[in-house]
Amino acid sequence: MLKVSAPGKIILSGEHAVVYGKPALLASVDRRIVVSFGNSDNFSEGQDFIYKAVNLLRKNLQVKDVNSSLKIVSDIPVGSGMGSSAALSVALSALFYKKYKKVWDLNLINDMAYQIERIQHGNPSGGDNTVSCFGGFLWFRKKSKRKMLFTQVKPTKKLPKIIIIQSGKPRETTREMVAQIRDFYVHHRREVEKIFNNLESVTKGFLKCLDADFSDISILINENEHLLEALGVVSDKTRFLIRKIKKLGGAAKVSGAGGIKDGSGILIAYHKEPEKLFLFAKSNKLDSFSVILGGKGVKIE
Protein backbone atom coordinates (compact mmCIF):
# COMPACT_ATOMS: atom_id res chain seq x y z
CA MET A 1 0.00 0.00 0.00
CA LEU A 2 1.31 3.46 -0.91
CA LYS A 3 2.28 5.49 2.18
CA VAL A 4 4.02 8.85 2.11
CA SER A 5 5.58 10.73 5.03
CA ALA A 6 6.86 14.28 5.46
CA PRO A 7 8.66 15.91 8.40
CA GLY A 8 7.76 18.83 10.63
CA LYS A 9 10.19 21.71 11.00
CA ILE A 10 11.62 24.38 13.21
CA ILE A 11 12.70 27.86 12.22
CA LEU A 12 16.12 28.59 13.68
CA SER A 13 15.82 32.21 12.65
CA GLY A 14 13.99 34.54 10.29
CA GLU A 15 10.30 33.92 10.95
CA HIS A 16 8.03 36.81 9.89
CA ALA A 17 10.95 38.69 8.30
CA VAL A 18 10.95 35.93 5.64
CA VAL A 19 7.50 37.07 4.47
CA TYR A 20 9.19 40.40 3.54
CA GLY A 21 12.04 38.91 1.52
CA LYS A 22 14.56 38.42 4.32
CA PRO A 23 16.32 35.06 4.66
CA ALA A 24 15.26 32.34 7.07
CA LEU A 25 17.13 29.29 8.27
CA LEU A 26 14.90 26.27 8.77
CA ALA A 27 15.50 22.64 9.66
CA SER A 28 13.40 19.51 9.31
CA VAL A 29 12.80 17.50 12.51
CA ASP A 30 12.47 13.80 13.27
CA ARG A 31 8.69 14.04 13.73
CA ARG A 32 6.60 13.12 10.71
CA ILE A 33 3.13 12.91 9.27
CA VAL A 34 2.23 9.73 7.37
CA VAL A 35 -0.60 9.71 4.83
CA SER A 36 -2.11 6.88 2.84
CA PHE A 37 -5.45 6.03 1.29
CA GLY A 38 -7.74 4.35 3.78
CA ASN A 39 -9.96 5.21 6.71
CA SER A 40 -8.89 8.15 8.82
CA ASP A 41 -7.94 7.96 12.47
CA ASN A 42 -8.62 10.90 14.72
CA PHE A 43 -6.32 13.43 13.21
CA SER A 44 -6.72 16.90 14.65
CA GLU A 45 -5.56 19.12 11.76
CA GLY A 46 -8.81 20.81 10.56
CA GLN A 47 -11.06 18.55 8.51
CA ASP A 48 -12.07 21.58 6.51
CA PHE A 49 -8.43 22.15 5.51
CA ILE A 50 -8.02 18.52 4.47
CA TYR A 51 -11.21 18.69 2.44
CA LYS A 52 -10.08 21.84 0.62
CA ALA A 53 -6.58 20.44 0.06
CA VAL A 54 -7.95 17.24 -1.49
CA ASN A 55 -10.33 19.23 -3.71
CA LEU A 56 -7.46 21.37 -4.96
CA LEU A 57 -5.36 18.29 -5.69
CA ARG A 58 -8.22 16.57 -7.52
CA LYS A 59 -8.84 19.65 -9.62
CA ASN A 60 -5.18 20.45 -10.43
CA LEU A 61 -4.14 16.87 -11.11
CA GLN A 62 -7.42 16.03 -12.86
CA VAL A 63 -8.17 13.11 -10.57
CA LYS A 64 -11.42 11.33 -11.45
CA ASP A 65 -11.40 8.86 -8.54
CA VAL A 66 -13.72 10.34 -5.88
CA ASN A 67 -13.74 7.44 -3.45
CA SER A 68 -10.34 7.90 -1.91
CA SER A 69 -10.57 8.51 1.85
CA LEU A 70 -7.38 9.25 3.73
CA LYS A 71 -5.56 7.78 6.67
CA ILE A 72 -3.40 10.34 8.45
CA VAL A 73 -1.10 9.61 11.38
CA SER A 74 1.22 12.21 12.86
CA ASP A 75 3.45 12.96 15.82
CA ILE A 76 3.96 16.63 14.90
CA PRO A 77 2.21 18.98 17.37
CA VAL A 78 -0.68 20.73 15.58
CA GLY A 79 -1.00 24.53 15.36
CA SER A 80 2.17 25.22 17.34
CA GLY A 81 4.79 26.35 14.83
CA MET A 82 6.20 22.92 14.03
CA GLY A 83 5.00 22.84 10.47
CA SER A 84 2.18 20.32 10.84
CA SER A 85 0.02 21.85 8.10
CA ALA A 86 3.02 22.22 5.76
CA ALA A 87 4.02 18.58 6.31
CA LEU A 88 0.43 17.55 5.59
CA SER A 89 0.35 19.66 2.41
CA VAL A 90 3.62 18.13 1.21
CA ALA A 91 2.64 14.57 2.07
CA LEU A 92 -0.78 14.91 0.38
CA SER A 93 0.72 16.50 -2.69
CA ALA A 94 3.32 13.70 -2.97
CA LEU A 95 0.71 10.99 -2.37
CA PHE A 96 -1.55 12.31 -5.12
CA TYR A 97 1.30 12.86 -7.61
CA LYS A 98 2.61 9.37 -7.01
CA LYS A 99 -0.74 7.59 -7.14
CA TYR A 100 -2.48 9.44 -9.95
CA LYS A 101 0.40 10.75 -12.11
CA LYS A 102 3.11 8.16 -11.30
CA VAL A 103 5.42 11.12 -10.73
CA TRP A 104 7.97 11.74 -7.96
CA ASP A 105 9.37 15.21 -8.60
CA LEU A 106 10.19 17.27 -5.50
CA ASN A 107 9.79 20.60 -7.30
CA LEU A 108 6.31 19.70 -8.54
CA ILE A 109 5.35 18.29 -5.14
CA ASN A 110 6.59 21.45 -3.42
CA ASP A 111 4.82 23.85 -5.82
CA MET A 112 1.53 22.06 -5.27
CA ALA A 113 2.10 21.93 -1.49
CA TYR A 114 2.64 25.70 -1.56
CA GLN A 115 -0.72 26.17 -3.25
CA ILE A 116 -2.33 24.05 -0.53
CA GLU A 117 -0.54 26.09 2.16
CA ARG A 118 -2.01 29.24 0.66
CA ILE A 119 -5.52 27.94 1.37
CA GLN A 120 -4.60 27.71 5.03
CA HIS A 121 -2.32 30.70 5.56
CA GLY A 122 -3.17 33.26 2.86
CA ASN A 123 0.27 34.52 1.94
CA PRO A 124 2.88 32.24 3.48
CA SER A 125 6.56 32.52 2.58
CA GLY A 126 6.70 28.90 1.40
CA GLY A 127 9.59 28.11 3.76
CA ASP A 128 7.67 25.57 5.83
CA ASN A 129 6.56 23.42 2.89
CA THR A 130 9.97 23.70 1.19
CA VAL A 131 11.91 22.39 4.20
CA SER A 132 9.35 19.63 4.74
CA CYS A 133 9.66 18.63 1.08
CA PHE A 134 13.46 18.74 0.71
CA GLY A 135 14.45 18.06 4.34
CA GLY A 136 17.80 19.01 5.91
CA PHE A 137 18.77 22.56 6.76
CA LEU A 138 17.45 25.18 4.39
CA TRP A 139 18.59 28.71 3.70
CA PHE A 140 15.41 30.18 2.27
CA ARG A 141 14.44 33.49 0.71
CA LYS A 142 11.17 34.50 -0.89
CA LYS A 143 11.86 36.81 -3.83
CA SER A 144 8.27 37.29 -4.95
CA LYS A 145 4.95 35.46 -4.84
CA ARG A 146 6.24 33.02 -7.47
CA LYS A 147 9.97 33.01 -6.90
CA MET A 148 11.67 31.36 -3.96
CA LEU A 149 15.39 30.81 -3.63
CA PHE A 150 16.70 28.14 -1.36
CA THR A 151 19.79 26.08 -0.79
CA GLN A 152 20.41 23.15 1.47
CA VAL A 153 23.14 23.74 4.01
CA LYS A 154 25.15 20.93 5.52
CA PRO A 155 26.47 21.52 9.05
CA THR A 156 30.10 20.54 9.31
CA LYS A 157 30.05 20.06 13.10
CA LYS A 158 27.86 18.01 15.39
CA LEU A 159 24.92 20.13 16.43
CA PRO A 160 24.12 20.96 20.03
CA LYS A 161 21.06 19.26 21.48
CA ILE A 162 17.95 21.33 20.84
CA ILE A 163 15.01 20.81 23.18
CA ILE A 164 11.45 21.67 22.24
CA ILE A 165 9.30 23.10 25.02
CA GLN A 166 5.62 23.65 24.35
CA SER A 167 4.70 27.12 25.68
CA GLY A 168 1.03 26.44 24.85
CA LYS A 169 -1.00 26.33 21.66
CA PRO A 170 -1.51 29.89 20.39
CA ARG A 171 -5.07 31.15 20.22
CA GLU A 172 -4.17 32.99 17.02
CA THR A 173 -3.60 31.31 13.67
CA THR A 174 -0.45 31.88 11.59
CA ARG A 175 -2.61 33.86 9.17
CA GLU A 176 -3.69 36.20 12.01
CA MET A 177 -0.15 36.65 13.29
CA VAL A 178 1.15 37.42 9.80
CA ALA A 179 -1.70 39.93 9.36
CA GLN A 180 -0.79 41.56 12.66
CA ILE A 181 2.79 42.09 11.53
CA ARG A 182 1.48 43.49 8.24
CA ASP A 183 -0.48 46.07 10.22
CA PHE A 184 2.57 46.92 12.33
CA TYR A 185 4.65 47.22 9.15
CA VAL A 186 2.14 49.49 7.43
CA HIS A 187 1.95 51.85 10.40
CA HIS A 188 5.56 51.75 11.66
CA ARG A 189 7.55 50.83 8.59
CA ARG A 190 10.94 52.18 9.69
CA GLU A 191 10.77 50.53 13.08
CA VAL A 192 9.73 47.15 11.63
CA GLU A 193 12.36 47.33 8.88
CA LYS A 194 15.00 47.90 11.52
CA ILE A 195 13.84 44.79 13.39
CA PHE A 196 13.86 42.80 10.13
CA ASN A 197 17.40 43.97 9.34
CA ASN A 198 18.55 42.90 12.79
CA LEU A 199 16.78 39.57 12.35
CA GLU A 200 18.66 39.12 9.07
CA SER A 201 21.99 39.59 10.89
CA VAL A 202 20.99 37.02 13.50
CA THR A 203 19.90 34.59 10.78
CA LYS A 204 23.31 34.99 9.12
CA GLY A 205 24.88 34.36 12.53
CA PHE A 206 22.99 31.05 12.78
CA LEU A 207 24.21 30.10 9.32
CA LYS A 208 27.83 30.69 10.37
CA CYS A 209 27.16 28.72 13.49
CA LEU A 210 26.36 25.61 11.41
CA ASP A 211 29.89 25.68 10.13
CA ALA A 212 31.77 26.71 13.18
CA ASP A 213 31.62 26.49 16.86
CA PHE A 214 28.28 26.41 18.59
CA SER A 215 29.36 28.36 21.65
CA ASP A 216 27.41 31.29 20.23
CA ILE A 217 24.11 29.50 19.88
CA SER A 218 22.74 30.77 23.23
CA ILE A 219 23.56 34.35 22.26
CA LEU A 220 21.88 33.96 18.88
CA ILE A 221 18.77 32.33 20.37
CA ASN A 222 18.48 35.15 22.92
CA GLU A 223 18.94 37.86 20.28
CA ASN A 224 16.38 36.25 18.03
CA GLU A 225 13.87 36.02 20.87
CA HIS A 226 14.48 39.63 21.81
CA LEU A 227 13.67 40.73 18.23
CA LEU A 228 10.53 38.56 18.07
CA GLU A 229 9.39 40.21 21.29
CA ALA A 230 10.01 43.61 19.69
CA LEU A 231 7.81 42.50 16.78
CA GLY A 232 5.09 41.71 19.32
CA VAL A 233 4.57 38.00 18.61
CA VAL A 234 5.40 36.64 22.08
CA SER A 235 2.79 36.50 24.87
CA ASP A 236 3.49 37.67 28.42
CA LYS A 237 3.12 34.11 29.63
CA THR A 238 5.79 32.91 27.18
CA ARG A 239 8.14 35.80 27.98
CA PHE A 240 7.92 34.84 31.62
CA LEU A 241 8.85 31.21 30.83
CA ILE A 242 11.77 32.32 28.68
CA ARG A 243 13.08 34.61 31.45
CA LYS A 244 13.03 31.63 33.81
CA ILE A 245 14.94 29.49 31.29
CA LYS A 246 17.55 32.24 30.99
CA LYS A 247 17.91 32.40 34.76
CA LEU A 248 18.67 28.68 34.71
CA GLY A 249 21.55 29.40 32.33
CA GLY A 250 19.70 28.36 29.17
CA ALA A 251 18.30 30.13 26.12
CA ALA A 252 14.94 29.80 24.37
CA LYS A 253 13.03 31.39 21.54
CA VAL A 254 9.67 31.17 19.86
CA SER A 255 9.91 29.30 16.54
CA GLY A 256 7.20 30.11 14.02
CA ALA A 257 4.40 32.64 13.95
CA GLY A 258 4.12 32.97 17.77
CA GLY A 259 1.03 33.93 19.75
CA ILE A 260 0.12 36.74 22.13
CA LYS A 261 -3.15 36.00 23.92
CA ASP A 262 -2.02 32.78 25.57
CA GLY A 263 0.74 30.38 24.48
CA SER A 264 3.19 31.17 21.66
CA GLY A 265 3.64 27.63 20.33
CA ILE A 266 6.84 25.66 20.58
CA LEU A 267 10.05 27.12 21.93
CA ILE A 268 13.42 25.93 20.77
CA ALA A 269 15.64 25.80 23.81
CA TYR A 270 19.28 25.12 24.52
CA HIS A 271 21.18 24.43 27.72
CA LYS A 272 24.60 22.85 28.06
CA GLU A 273 22.96 20.56 30.62
CA PRO A 274 19.73 19.61 28.78
CA GLU A 275 18.29 17.73 31.81
CA LYS A 276 17.81 21.15 33.44
CA LEU A 277 15.39 22.06 30.65
CA PHE A 278 13.45 18.80 30.97
CA LEU A 279 13.15 19.34 34.73
CA PHE A 280 12.05 22.92 34.19
CA ALA A 281 9.37 21.82 31.70
CA LYS A 282 8.16 19.08 34.02
CA SER A 283 7.86 21.36 37.02
CA ASN A 284 5.90 23.86 34.89
CA LYS A 285 3.71 21.08 33.42
CA LEU A 286 4.88 21.79 29.87
CA ASP A 287 5.49 19.17 27.20
CA SER A 288 9.12 18.86 26.17
CA PHE A 289 11.15 16.60 23.93
CA SER A 290 14.46 16.65 22.10
CA VAL A 291 14.62 16.77 18.32
CA ILE A 292 17.13 15.62 15.75
CA LEU A 293 17.48 18.31 13.12
CA GLY A 294 18.06 18.00 9.41
CA GLY A 295 16.52 14.61 8.58
CA LYS A 296 15.05 13.46 5.30
CA GLY A 297 12.27 15.35 3.57
CA VAL A 298 9.21 13.77 1.96
CA LYS A 299 9.59 10.06 1.23
CA ILE A 300 7.71 6.89 0.41
CA GLU A 301 7.47 4.69 3.48
Ligand code: PMV
Ligand atom coordinates in the same frame (compact mmCIF):
# COMPACT_ATOMS: atom_id res chain seq x y z
O1 PMV B 1 3.09 28.47 10.70
P1 PMV B 1 4.31 28.73 11.53
O2 PMV B 1 4.02 28.99 12.95
O3 PMV B 1 5.39 27.73 11.27
O4 PMV B 1 4.91 30.14 11.01
C1 PMV B 1 5.42 30.29 9.75
C2 PMV B 1 6.48 31.31 9.75
C3 PMV B 1 6.09 32.72 9.35
O5 PMV B 1 7.31 33.33 8.96
C4 PMV B 1 5.50 33.48 10.52
C5 PMV B 1 5.12 32.76 8.20
C6 PMV B 1 5.68 32.28 6.88
O6 PMV B 1 4.86 32.10 5.98
O7 PMV B 1 6.90 32.11 6.72
